[in-house]
Amino acid sequence: MKKLLFLLGSMLVIVFGLQQCKPDSTEIPEPEENYKSTPDTIKRPFNFPPINIPVDNPLSKEGVLLGRMLFYDPLLSIDSTISCASCHKQENAFADGGKAFSTSVFGLTKRNSPPLFNLVWMKDFFWDGRAKTLPQQVEDALIHEQNFNAAMAVSKLEKDSTYVALFKKAFGKPGNITQQKIEKAVSQFMMTLISADSKFDKVMRGQATFTQLEFDGFYNLFMKDTGNVGGFGADCFHCHANSSGASNLTMMDNNFHNNGLDYAANFNDFTDKGLGAITGSFTDNGLFRTPHIRNIEVTGPYMRDGRFSTLEEVVEFYNSGLKLSPTVDPQMKFAHQGGIQYLSAYDKQALVAFMKTLTDTTFLNNPKFSNPFEQ
Ligand code: HEC
Ligand code: HEC
Missing domain, CATH: 1.10.760.10 (Cytochrome c-like domain)
Structure with missing residues (x-):
């Protein structure tokens, strides 16, 4: 009985503890008026063209980290089973090694998953060039590979206090989560994927x-x-x-x-x-x-x-x-x-x-x- 009480007690502590580190999203304060995220840079490798970071999406350490988490988090798919990394694996230079077609939420993809790197120097995305910017590409990937639309993604992320806090850190005021910010953060992470050391x-x-x-x-x-x-x-x-x-x-x-x-x-x-x-x-x-x-x-x-x-x-x-x-x-x-x-x-x-x-x-x-x- 003592043991059981102890167990119950520790469970309560755990549950309570968890609740403490996962407060309701409204409890996370808005960023200060003058809050600024920490600027991040990527280096231009030897004999590569200049890097043009989009003016409306400068890199920040917080933004890149958030993007990296979103890239690896299956939370962003309809049934929480698939993340970008399911089809884009680091050991395959972010292609889907050994697979002609990848498994999406709907079944097999229609084309082979391309590797992801040096995207800052690319003008067109996808095999057929249907996206012209990285944020556009992220939106396409969410819909077509993960059967997820922006509104669903936003509402799922808003329920997760860790993400609520991370979005505020990455983008400052106003501290809400939006489709644009999701796309920008994932794009920031992808812009840092540079391969030039072979x-x-x-x-x-x-x-x-x-x-x-x-x-x-x-x-x-x-x-x-x-x-x-x-x-x-x-x-x-x-x-x-x-x-x-x-x-x-x-x-x-x-x-x-x-x-x-x-x-x-x-x-x-x-x-x-x-x-x-x-x-x-x-x-x-x-x-x-x-x-x-x-x-x-x-x-x-x-x-x-x-x-x-x-x-x-x-x-x-x-x-x-x-x-x-x-x-x-x-x-x-x-x-x-x-x-x-x-x-x-x-x-x-x-x-x-x-x-x-x-x-x-x-x-x-x-x-x-x-x-x-x-x-
Ligand atoms: C006229 C342009 C052109 C030339 C010349 C060319 N390629 Fe390609 N290559 C392409 C295109 C376009 C694709 C993708 C085709 C597709 O999948 O529809 C491709 C695909 C490839 C791939 C597969 C890449 C992947 O990720 O699947 C390899 C490897 C490759 N080419 C090597 C070569 C080699 C070696 C030569 C010279 C012998 C060569 N290419 C000449 C345009 C070219
Ligand atoms: C189910 C597998 C799958 C998932 C999940 C997936 N992708 Fe892809 N990705 C692909 C395939 C397949 C293509 C090529 C599609 C085409 O060209 O028609 C692609 C293309 C891309 C491209 C274009 C690369 C290039 O060379 O043009 C980028 C960038 C990309 N994906 C990023 C992402 C991001 C970010 C996510 C998560 C939000 C994601 N992908 C989720 C399979 C996947």
């Missing part, structure tokens, strides 16, 4: 050297154009690097292309119209935003539908698997013959070896980006 970066900074295989893969294949009649490089740089070359190491062109994955007899034959479905222009059918090549080793399976499981398959596709269609990119000069066809076994190995130098283990293991609830 072996490739170290080589560019003069702190490491390529092996002969990696060197050939980068300079003689990836970065070298194909000749008009065949021979020379593998021409990957036209899309997967920036035309301004060494002064822009983001390794993306911020553009849309049809890289020849599918055969189509005419403009309306694409099963996934991609950019065309967004712009309504038939000449955009079958075009998709060039995906990241950084961290590619850990983001497979590859392409918007995860059709290739290995980088070797991807390289073989460019060598001999290209399909013709009315919008296939002019850079795919040899699409009529299925690809350049002349890559040797050594060339293919070299391309893959180079691509693996883009793995950034500093980023993949950075504790600042990990699940804040598991620390």
